[in-house]
Amino acid sequence: MTATVLVLNCGSSSIKYQLIDAGETTLLAKGIAERIGEPSSRVKHEIGDQVDERDADLADHAAALDDIVTAFQAAGERLTERGLVAVGHRIVHGGDRFTEPVTVDDDVERAIAELAPLAPLHNPPGLTALRLARQALPDVPHVAVFDTAFHHTLPPAASTYALDRELAARYHVRRYGFHGTSVSYVSREAARLLELDPEDANLIVLHLGNGASVTAVRGGRSVDTSMGLTPLEGLVMGTRAGDIDPGVLTYLHREAGFSVADLDELLNRRSGMLGLAGANDMREVHRRAREGDETARLAREVYCHRIRHYVGAYLAVLGHAHAIVFTAGVGENDTWVRSHSLAGMRRLGVEVDHVRNSFATSRSHVISPDEADVTVMVVPTNEELEIARQATALVCAG
Numbered sequence: 165m166t167a168t169v170l171v172l173n174c175g176s177s178s179i180k181y182q183l184i185d186a187g188e189t190t191l192l193a194k195g196i197a198e199r200i201g202e203p204s205s206r207v208k209h210e211i212g213d214q215v216d217e218r219d220a221d222l223a224d225h226a227a228a229l230d231d232i233v234t235a236f237q238a239a240g241e242r243l244t245e246r247g248l249v250a251v252g253h254r255i256v257h258g259g260d261r262f263t264e265p266v267t268v269d270d271d272v273e274r275a276i277a278e279l280a281p282l283a284p285l286h287n288p289p290g291l292t293a294l295r296l297a298r299q300a301l302p303d304v305p306h307v308a309v310f311d312t313a314f315h316h317t318l319p320p321a322a323s324t325y326a327l328d329r330e331l332a333a334r335y336h337v338r339r340y341g342f343h344g345t346s347v348s349y350v351s352r353e354a355a356r357l358l359e360l361d362p363e364d365a366n367l368i369v370l371h372l373g374n375g376a377s378v379t380a381v382r383g384g385r386s387v388d389t390s391m392g393l394t395p396l397e398g399l400v401m402g403t404r405a406g407d408i409d410p411g412v413l414t415y416l417h418r419e420a421g422f423s424v425a426d427l428d429e430l431l432n433r434r435s436g437m438l439g440l441a442g443a444n445d446m447r448e449v450h451r452r453a454r455e456g457d458e459t460a461r462l463a464r465e466v467y468c469h470r471i472r473h474y475v476g477a478y479l480a481v482l483g484h485a486h487a488i489v490f491t492a493g494v495g496e497n498d499t500w501v502r503s504h505s506l507a508g509m510r511r512l513g514v515e516v517d518h519v520r521n522s523f524a525t526s527r528s529h530v531i532s533p534d535e536a537d538v539t540v541m542v543v544p545t546n547e548e549l550e551i552a553r554q555a556t557a558l559v560c561a562g
C-alpha cells in the first residue's frame with residue numbers, strides 16, 4: 165500500500181483539498197468548495213476518475229467539509245485504506261510561536277485558537293477544519309503548516325513597526341507576513357526554471373488571489389513582504405483594503421461613529437475590489453469595465469497602481485531582481501493585470517511581451533522579452549503540494 169497525505173487548505177470562503185501519494189507521483193483526489201456562506205456556493209470534486217461539479221448550499225466551513233466527506237464516500241474512496249501517513253492543514257497565522265510545521269495536539273490547537281484575532285477571516289475556519297478532521301481521523305498525525313513561517317527570516321528593519329517599542333513587544337505587534345507556503349513553493353519553482361541555485365535567486369513574488377501580497381525573496385529567504393500583523397496590509401484585495409492611512413480609522417470612528425467591529429468589517433469584508441467596484445471577483449470587475457462601468461475601471465487602475473508601487477519598492481529593497489513572478493488566481497490568469505501593473509517600467513529593466521503574456525497555459529511560462537534585464541514569469545502555485553511535502557518530511561523525521 166502506498167503512503168498518502170491528505171491536505172486541507174482552508175481559506176476565508178473556500179476549502180481546497182488534495183489527496184496525494186507521498187512519492188508525489190499520483191494525485192488521487194482534489195477539489196474545492198468555494199463561496200462558502202454565500203447564496204451561490206460551488207463544489208468541484210475530482211476523486212479517482214469521478215468528477216462532481218455543482219452548486220451547493222454551504223452555510224459554513226463545517227457544511228463544506230461535510231460535502232467533501234460525502235463526496236469521498238460516494239466515490240468509494242476510503243481514506244483509512246489509503247495508507248494515510250498525515251493530514252496537512254494550512255493555518256494562516258502562527259504568531260511568534262510557530263516558525264516550522266508542527267504536529268497538532270490539544271496544546272497546539274489551543275495556541276492556534278488564541279491567534280484567531282490576528283487572522284479573523286482565516287484562523288477560525290482553519291481551526292474548524294482541524295478539529296473536525298482530528299475527530300474524523302484520530303489515528304493519523306495532523307500537521308499544521310503556517311503561512312507566516314516562511315517570513316520568519318524578515319530582517320528587523322522590515323518587520324518592525326515604528327510604534328512605542330514596549331507596547332509593540334508586549335502585544336507582539338510586528339510584521340509577520342502571509343502566503344509564505346505559496347511563496348516558498350513558487351520561489352523554488354522559479355529558481356529551477358531560471359536554472360539558478362535558490363540560494364542565489366532574487367525574486368519578487370506577487371501572490372494575487374482573493375488575498376494578495378508581494379514578497380521580496382533574497383537567496384530563498386523572505387526579506388520584505390506587504391502583509392503585516394494581519395493579512396490586511398499591502399495590496400488591494402478582493403474584499404480587503406490593503407494599505408490605508410491609519411488616520412482614516414480614527415477619523416471614521418470620530419466623525420461617522422464607526423465602532424472597532426464596524427471598522428474590522430469594513431476593512432476586511434467590504435473594501436478592496438468589492439468596495440470600489442461592487443464585485444470581488446476580478447473576472448466580474450473586467451466584465452463591468454468592458455461594459456463601460458467607470459467605477460470598475462478605476463478599481464482595476466487602483467489595483468494595478470498598488471502593485472506597481474510595491475514592485476518599485478522591492479526592486480530597491482533587493483538592489484537587483486532576477487525575476488518578478490506572478491501566481492494565484494489573478495496572477496496566473498489575468499493578462500490585463502499583469503501587463504498594466506508592470507507598464508512603463510522598461511527603464512528599470514522590467515517589460516512584458518504582449519504575445520507571451522496572452523499565451524494561455526496552466527503551466528509556468530516567461531512573459532518578458534528574451535533581452536529584458538528582469539525576467540517576468542507566471543508560476544502556478546500549489547500550496548497543497550508544498551503542505552504535503554512539509555507534512556511528510558515532519559512525520560517521516562519523527
Ligand SMILES: Nc1ncnc2c1ncn2[C@@H]1O[C@H](COP(=O)(O)OP(=O)(O)O)[C@@H](O)[C@H]1O
Pocket residue numbers: 175178372373374375402444445446447492493494497498
Ligand atoms: N481567469 C481569471 N481571470 C482573472 N481573475 C481570475 C481568474 N480566475 C480566477 N481569478 C481571480 O482569482 C481569485 C481566486 O484566486 P485564488 O488564488 O483561488 O484565491 P484564494 O486561494 O484566496 O481563494 C478570484 O476571486 C478571481 O478574482
Ligand SMILES: CC(=O)OP(=O)(O)O
Pocket residue numbers: 175176256286311342343373374375376395
Ligand atoms: C492570508 C490570506 O490572505 O489568504 P487568502 O489569500 O487565502 O485569503
Ligand SMILES: [Mg+2]
Pocket residue numbers: 175373374492
Ligand atoms: Mg489562496
